Amino acid sequence: MSTRLSTGGRLLDKSKAVEFKFNGKRLKGYEGDTLASALLANNQMMVARSFKYHRPRGVVASGAEEPNALFNMGKGNKFEPNQRATTTELFDGLSANSQNHWPSLEFDIGAINAYLARFLPAGFYYKMFMYPRAFWKHVYEPFIRQSAGLGKAPDAETKDGDTYEHFYFNADVMVVGGGVAGLQAAKTAAASGKKVLLVEQTSAWGGRAAVDGGMVDGKPVADWMDATIAELEAMENVTLRTRMMASGVYDHGYVLGYERLNDHQPEALGPRHRLWRIRAGHIVTATGAIERPLSFAGNDVPGVLLAAAVRDYAVNWGVSIGDRTVVVTNNDDAYRTAITLKEIGLEVPAIIDARASGGGALADKARAMGIRVENGKAVVKVKGKTRVEGVAIGLQAGEGAILETIKCEAVAMSGGWSPVVHLWSHCGGKLNWIEEDQHFRPDPSRAPTGDTGQAFVTTAGISSGAMGLAEVLEDATNAGALASGINAPAAPSADARDEAPMEAVWLMPQGANIKLKMKAWLDYQNDVKVSDVQLAAREGYESVEHTKRYTTLGMATDQGKLSNINGLAILSDALDQPIPQTGTTTFRPPYTPISMGSIAGEARGATFQPIRRTPMQDWHDARTPFYEPVGHWRRAYCYDRPGETHGDAVEREINQTRNSLGLLDASTLGKLIVKGPDAGKFLDMLYTNMMSSLKPGKCRYGLMCSENGFLSDDGVVARIDEDTFLCHTTTGGAERIHAHMEEWLQTEWWDWKVYVANVTEQFAQVAVVGPNSRKVLEKLGGMDVSKESLGFMEWADGKIGGFDCRVYRISFSGELSYEIAVPASQGAAFWEALMSAGEEFNVMPYGTEALHVMRAEKGFIMIGDETDGTVIPQDLGLHWALSKKKDDYLGKRAQTRSHMADPNRWKLVGLETEDGSVLPDGAYATADGQNENGQRNVQGRVTSTYYSPTLMRGIAMGLVHLGPDRMGEVIEFPKIDGKIIKAKIVDPVFYDKEGEKQNV
């Protein structure tokens, strides 16, 4: 059984006991524990069920590479699935539950899959779920959904209770990894005086050397590290962060740093995670290496751990995995585990070394300590189901004959070390295969490159493939110097690597039969075995990327940190080609999964999206209107009163406006000032109409098209003076049209003398509409708004009720109407003044729906309703707005293309239903026959449709084939319920065709 030792545990504070819950059980640990070390200290060897076969699984690693120990963590609004126990710091009150089993971890129905393993080979999903087709929806999909996934999805209705944030930071040199290499690289770079950022993903500095020891400059490495950290902390130009992982490296030295602020103290104030968005001049990755498992039968039984993890648990957390640990290895490093365990008084029954020639100096030391060492041997299989009971030993060169069985509680395995090359590779760094250490190593001559072709990532220490302490320090010194542009100083002195060569061992024993291979796991998290990869190769998979997807090797949340190299080695062997020819799969960010919350940052709740507010928005809010989004604004659709439906409110607002007086908050409409000697020429190009001929004091409605001829925006242009125009745009169009103007001025007509300014928000604008609108303005007084002084389509500056105003006599409703702009800071007061002056006329605000209905009654088009990016002005009968006098305007040439000039295009007409009902929006008019796809032919569609309270019937506009030539004809619009509405083609102007009402 695994237990806490009475001594050891350099990361623990044993004076601070911590209580936590696992599957409802109360357990104890210490501050400094990870959840994994605390579970092991409580003899919780089995921690999960595997994904596919539901096999019992235990902790296998001690760091970010852990594939098995994933938990549902927390409760309620702090619940999160798939949290890795080895990187979860223990805190008082932590609550974790194991995943992927039913009904319990100890007794799991799904484990029956293990007996069906023969029938669940690689590519099973692809092979099985194809046929019969109908089974997918009704049988397969529900079954897969039920059994898929590791952790539980968080409750859909519960909002994350934490906050998150981003943080922008710049550094000359960023060093990733707080082990010996990172510390030395940072120290070297910092001496240059440049700004250095050093990050470490765990809560403690030190990395591997803190456990494995050694001497640096004649002192124990731990002392050297303490001194170096103190030195760095004292430097102004150095920033040190623990609990911060560099999750990805991107172009131009951009790095995402994932800082876990409160995971270990969930009740603390402040954000839970902070996502650093770092711009670094040069990046040094001192990310160490990950130990590889060995592939033997039963290498997934709880109690089989990576050799280095076994000594991590002993040294860092004072945890013994078992009294008796068998070490199995193909390299010298694993001997350190045996020596460490022996030194603290635990038993190592044997070291099984696959190499016939055995190990070097470390092996000699182990033997001298009395440990039995067996060279050329292999673990044939592990005994035990839910925990290790022993190992069967055979010849590595053999096929699995058992020579002897050794009883033990733990197996420490080491298949060699793979440098962590993820960050190096994210931005294109290339790798070399190194025979000597059987791993991929960064090739410094093929580094990720920046804007001038310079390398902007350098590796340091073990992640460069420097495998001894002296080599690490030397390499890190050089990396720090290179990154900061100085000459490398002398590296601290340390012991050089003194190890016998490792041996490639991809399967143990090398001739293992199929039965053994079906129990030799490569990818623990996705349950991929040696036999699966070999099957894929037999079925013709040659590309490592294809094999990955076919077998799911390396596709789990650990992204193949343990399985990648072992898998591609098996594939290479099966394909009979060297490993570098097979290559690796692609390393992509993030290095380990980061929270969705950190990606969203502050963008949630009130700050999810900017909502734009007009100067009168508080007034609107107080009436709780029904809002609709228009761009980023919220505009009142209608101001419904108690007991009213939206329809009732719209009808009331229209009747009031048409009969007396209504107010519209029109502040959202875009207002662009265009000024300069060439302003008229410029607007003649932008609008289809002639704008240069407009007289100061006058307004003109204009259309804008894209260079492809399609309608893009519309609005009223007012000429302010000889050089200055004010262009109104649609609400959603202000920023877009401003950018459109700037683009043409900056890229095409850069020599035209025109400046544009967006003054949309400088003004609050109110449409004062209805037969009594003049009366209310005259009542407020201050300027002459009579027909004689201010005619239709004119504007004037003046004062109304003491407010500085610019008054436009324009009408989108067909009524007598004034649009009045006042400075935004006075908008709310002006609105209130109009409301109280209008009381005698029963004044009401009206919303966007009333606006829409009234414009439709008048046959005015709306950008976005009558247009959809495929409609040209000619389709809408707007020929009058297309200047014939101009040589050119944006869109003119495009509108002469054959398809654009085709008389068969659908054109705008009014539609009047025979029964007076309202046509469904977007409904199609059917025509005879069917098209080549067997669909009913169509001859038109509805673009706007409303109930008109003025006409007391449904009205609509639509685009109809040859529409204007078919006045009076009745066409049919089938509804979704199959019923057909008949509508007559009519003129689109339903109300006051002569325009008498607006021109009074």
Add this chain to the structure above:
Amino acid sequence: MSNPVSALPEAEFKGIATVSEAGLRGMITVRGNFASKSFAKTLKSVAGCTIPDARKINAGSDGRMLAWMSPDELLLVTDYASVEADLTALLSGFGDEHTMAVNVSDARAVFSIAGAGARETIAKVAPVDMSATDFGDGDFRRTRFAQVPAAFWKSGEDVFTVVCFRSVAQYMFDLLSVASQEGSEVGVF
């Protein structure tokens, strides 16, 4: 004329920095040819300072500031009460030269971020190097704060002035309040 009212009068939040709405400021968008001597002369006479270099803001007379917005655009910051007079002076000084001067005071909201956490608060929402060595007196950025356009400068010891569009004043206030929430010190500037 009624009293002009800013977007969020009196709004204030205290966390690692104090965020407060700073009331109305006079602002004039000025566009023209920076190389023109007469253009520079007029600006000098009205603002009391020279045209700033890229990403800089110059202090002028009576609290006026002149900020670099683009290679042909400046922002003159002045008292709200002085806008009309300054605008008139600019227009008369520019005469027939092709230029533009537009009052945008009401199109804007102004916030102050003050306190030890002010730099960090900004660094959480704006892609700007906020270290003291990189951003100090006279520096100016026209940038974005999270999802909206914004500009800012250092207006005192640990005090920064932020300008955004008036319509997003509430968003800006909410944003800066979240960014300066209690317990969110980064501790790097």
